[in-house]
Amino acid sequence: QSVLTQPPSASGTPGQRVSIACSGSRDNIGGNTVNWYQQFPGRAPKLLIHSNNHRPSGVPDRFSGSKSGTSASLAISGLRTEDEADYYCATWDDGLNGALFGGGTKLTVL
Amino acid sequence: EVQLVESGGGLVQPGRSLRLSCEASGFSFGDYGMHWVRQAPGKGLEWVSGISWNSGRTYFAGSVKGRFTISRDNARNSVYLQMNSLRTDDTALYFCAKDKGIFGLSGLDVWGQGTTVTVSS
Numbered sequence: 001q002s003v004l005t006q007p008p009s010a011s012g013t014p015g016q017r018v019s020i021a022c023s024g025s026r027d028n029i030g031g032n033t034v035n036w037y038q039q040f041p042g043r044a045p046k047l048l049i050h051s052n053n054h055r056p057s058g059v060p061d062r063f064s065g066s067k068s069g070t071s072a073s074l075a076i077s078g079l080r081t082e083d084e085a086d087y088y089c090a091t092w093d094d095g096l097n098g099a100l101f102g103g104g105t106k107l108t109v110l
Numbered sequence: 111e112v113q114l115v116e117s118g119g120g121l122v123q124p125g126r127s128l129r130l131s132c133e134a135s136g137f138s139f140g141d142y143g144m145h146w147v148r149q150a151p152g153k154g155l156e157w158v159s160g161i162s163w164n165s166g167r168t169y170f171a172g173s174v175k176g177r178f179t180i181s182r183d184n185a186r187n188s189v190y191l192q193m194n195s196l197r198t199d200d201t202a203l204y205f206c207a208k209d210k211g212i213f214g215l216s217g218l219d220v221w222g223q224g225t226t227v228t229v230s231s
Contacts, residue, residue, distance in 0.1 A: 002154070035217035037155070044224060045147075045155060050210055050217035088155050092214040098169050099145070099157035099214055 003028065004089055004102035011108040017077040020105045022089030024070050028100055032092045034072040036065055039086045039104075048087070049074060076107075084109045112136035112220050114206045119225030122196055130191040130225055132206030137220070140164075140184035143209035145218060146191045148202035148227075158204070159191060162213050169214070174200075196229045203227075 005023040012018040022034065036049040047056055049065035052072065064075045072091075076083055089102040118130040132144070145160040159180040160169045168180050174193075182189040189206060203226050207218035 033215050037218075039155075044205055044221040045207075045218075046221070047210065047217045047219045050219070051215070056210075056217075056219060086154075090155075090157070090217070096172065098171050099160065101147075101155040101157055104154040 002101070002103040003093065003096075004091065004100050006087075006089060006102040006105045008103065009106045009108065011110055012076075012079045013110050014079055014081060016079045017075060018079060018107065019076075020074045020087050020089075020107070022072045022074070022102050024072075024091065024100075026070060027095035028070075028091045028093040029067065029072055030070040031094055034065065034067050035090045036063075036074045037088045037090065037101075039088065041086075045088065079109055081109045083107060114208065114220055114222035116204065116206045116222045116225035119204065119227045121228045121230065123231050124196060124198055124229055126196055127192070127194045128196060128227060130193065130204055130206075130227070132189045132191075132222060134187045134189075134208070137208070139187040143213040144182060144189040145207045145209065146180065146189075147205045147207055147218070147221075148200075149205070149224075150199070150202040153202075156202070160209075160214060161189060167213070193227070196227075198229050201227060201229045 037045040039045040052067040053065045146158040179192045203224040206222040208220040210216040210219040
C-alpha cells in the first residue's frame with residue numbers, strides 16, 4: 001500500500017471535468033511540492049504538472065494541479081478520449097528520505 | 111534531441127547481480143540529478159534511487175537499500191544502477207529519469223524507455 005493514496009480509478013465523459021486526489025502526510029505532501037505524471041500503456045511516464053501547479057511546455061491548460069495541506073489534486077477539464085491513461089502523483093518524503101509515487105489512478109473516458 | 115537510453119536488463123537468477131546503465135544526450139547531463147524508477151508488471155511506479163549532479167548525495171528506497179548502489183560518470187553522460195542480491199520482487203521495467211531542477215522536488219521531466227529486469231530461477 002502506497003504512502004501516497006490515490007483512488008484506483010476515475011471516470012468521466014467527454015467534455016466533463018474530473019479530479020484525482022492524492023493524500024499524504026506532513027512528511028511528504030505537507031512539506032514538499034507535488035508532481036503529477038501521465039502514463040499510457042507500454043509507454044514511459046510523462047511529467048504533467050510540476051511544483052504543485054505548473055505545466056511543462058506543451059501540456060494543455062486543461063490540466064491543472066493544486067495542493068492544500070497534506071493533499072493534492074489533479075484536475076482535467078474538457079475531458080477528451082485521449083486523456084484515458086494512468087495518472088500518478090509524486091513527491092519527496094522527508095521521513096523516508098526518498099521520493100514517493102502514489103499508487104496511480106486509471107482514468108477511463110466513457 | 112533530449113534522450114535517455116537504458117541498457118543492461120535481462121534474465122537473472124535470484125541472489126545474483128546486474129548492472130543497469132543509462133546514457134544521456136541532448137542536455138547538460140552534469141547539471142542535473144538523475145533517478146531510477148521501476149514498474150513491476152501490471153503495477154504502479156516505484157521510485158528506486160536518485161543521485162545528485164555531483165554524486166555528493168545518493169538516496170534509495172527502503173526496498174533496495176543495502177542491495178542497490180547508484181553512481182554516475184559525468185564525463186560519459188551516464189548513470190548506473192548496480193543491483194546485488196536480486197530478488198524475484200525486483201522484476202520490473204526500470205526507467206532512468208532526469209530531475210527537472212531542484213533535486214527530488216521539481217519532477218522528472220525526461221524519461222528513457224526502460225530496460226526489463228526479470229529475476230527468476
